[in-house]
Amino acid sequence: MKVAIVGLGAMGSMAAWQLAQAGVHVEGYEQFGLAHARGGVGGESRLFRTAYKEGPQYVPLLKRSRQLWRELESQTASNLLQLNGGLTIGHPGDEAIAKVLESIQQFDIEHQVLDIEDARQRFPQHRFDPQEVVILDRESGFLRPELAVSAALRRATDLGANLHGHTRVEAIEQRGDGAWLRIDGSERRFDKVLVTAGAWVDHLLPQLGGSLYARKLILSWFPARDIAAFAPERFPIFTRRSQGYFSFGVPSVEGSMVKIGISTPGPVVEDVNAFDSQISEHELAETRHVIHTFLSGLDPDPVRTSGHLDAFSPDRHCVIGHLPGEDRLLVIGGFSGHGFKLAPAIGEIACQLLREQAPGLAVGEFALERLAICNGSAHAL
Numbered sequence: 001m002k003v004a005i006v007g008l009g010a011m012g013s014m015a016a017w018q019l020a021q022a023g024v025h026v027e028g029y030e031q032f033g034l035a036h037a038r039g040g041v042g043g044e045s046r047l048f049r050t051a052y053k054e055g056p057q058y059v060p061l062l063k064r065s066r067q068l069w070r071e072l073e074s075q076t077a078s079n080l081l082q083l084n085g086g087l088t089i090g091h092p093g094d095e096a097i098a099k100v101l102e103s104i105q106q107f108d109i110e111h112q113v114l115d116i117e118d119a120r121q122r123f124p125q126h127r128f129d130p131q132e133v134v135i136l137d138r139e140s141g142f143l144r145p146e147l148a149v150s151a152a153l154r155r156a157t158d159l160g161a162n163l164h165g166h167t168r169v170e171a172i173e174q175r176g177d178g179a180w181l182r183i184d185g186s187e188r189r190f191d192k193v194l195v196t197a198g199a200w201v202d203h204l205l206p207q208l209g210g211s212l213y214a215r216k217l218i219l220s221w222f223p224a225r226d227i228a229a230f231a232p233e234r235f236p237i238f239t240r241r242s243q244g245y246f247s248f249g250v251p252s253v254e255g256s257m258v259k260i261g262i263s264t265p266g267p268v269v270e271d272v273n274a275f276d277s278q279i280s281e282h283e284l285a286e287t288r289h290v291i292h293t294f295l296s297g298l299d300p301d302p303v304r305t306s307g308h309l310d311a312f313s314p315d316r317h318c319v320i321g322h323l324p325g326e327d328r329l330l331v332i333g334g335f336s337g338h339g340f341k342l343a344p345a346i347g348e349i350a351c352q353l354l355r356e357q358a359p360g361l362a363v364g365e366f367a368l369e370r371l372a373i374c375n376g377s378a379h380a381l
């Protein structure tokens with residue numbers, strides 16, 4: 001079987017590794033340089049959380065991903081995932097807190113619900129409100145995205161995959177007995193095509209009717225008065241929803257800066273090809289507010305900022321499936337700002353589906369069919 005992968009970011013790279021490992025003939029195409037920073041891969045670190053605020057249905061995928069991250073580390077002699085713990089901070093009635101607790105209960109995740117005085121003593125880098133809940137999930141930490149994607153692509157190449165950077169797929173079509181890609185004006189036939197085009201997917205597959213749309217997420221890095229206080233051993237990753245602000249943070253990975261992000265994405269990016277990764281002062285306002293109000297010990301001005309794209313779905317859950325009547329095209333996307341940690345398990349599922357095997361984990365909830373596609377406009381069911 002000859003399979004093409006369109007887009008070698010988080011999901012495409014892991015699928016390339018899994019497919020090549022299964023002995024499938026893989027041709028992978030990436031429009032920019034391999035492991036580039038415009039989409040979901042740039043920005044030095046990605047949170048890995050197991051007690052999952054997006055819902056306990058993800059926990060089996062997260063546990064499988066953790067095993068596969070370790071497998072990729074050992075196959076490529078690289079250090080990709082550091083589990084230094086993770087804090088979820090919020091108010092007791094918050095949906096995110098409820099889902100984190102549900103995940104913990106259903107899957108017996110090693111954790112501690114901290115008393116607020118204890119949280120203040122142990123994590124003076126945060127300013128806690130006495131009404132807040134603080135949950136420490138010991139199975140959380142952070143990933144190194146550029147290293148992870150490069151490692152998976154290198155491993156896939158070693159296992160026989162042919163990967164083509166700086167090669168844009170212009171069109172995809174299922175026709176006759178094959179799936180066809182147009183590249184540089186000429187057509188190439190494959191048995192199956194995996195479309196993992198991230199924020200560009202809607203551009204490439206107009207059949208989706210705009211159901212997956214590109215949005216910008218911004219990251220900023222701040223110096224600290226005492227950088228040792230923000231080292232991974234002392235500063236777990238965190239996600240926080242306080243006073244309507246959704247923020248997250250990663251310890252100092254290289255020993256000089258602390259990364260703080262805002263989980264609320266920017267407006268829909270209509271023209272992904274004209275995307276501007278620069279961050280304006282206006283876009284930084286929320287991050288500045290978070291630094292000032294909820295954290296202690298960070299300088300107010302970022303020393304580095306960057307903007308990146310991800311594809312969002314209407315219900316913020318990913319989609320996995322075939323377009324109606326196009327069983328040779330498998331579409332995986334819409335990870336809505338939280339997909340990186342899941343990538344190896346999703347790559348494995350892509351491999352199983354392309355080989356017409358039953359997926360090893362339940363993914364029915366993420367079926368593409370839940371997005372009703374009618375008259376060129378799509379709605380979540």
Ligand SMILES: Cc1cc2nc3c(=O)[nH]c(=O)nc-3n(C[C@H](O)[C@H](O)[C@H](O)COP(=O)(O)OP(=O)(O)OC[C@H]3O[C@@H](n4cnc5c(N)ncnc54)[C@H](O)[C@@H]3O)c2cc1C
Binds near residue numbers: 307339
């Ligand atoms: C700033 C930011 C912070 C995030 N933080 C986290 C986090 O902490 N934890 C977490 O788990 N997730 C996080 N995410 C989400 C995660 O990174 C994404 O959900 C994930 O990368 C999506 O993977 P993907 O493969 O769908 O898209 P991508 O990784 O963006 O890959 C898509 C690839 O397809 C390529 N492509 C598109 N069109 C074509 C074409 N026509 N021809 C060839 N190639 C093409 C693109 O160039 C791109 O490389 C974050 C995302 C962003 C943007």
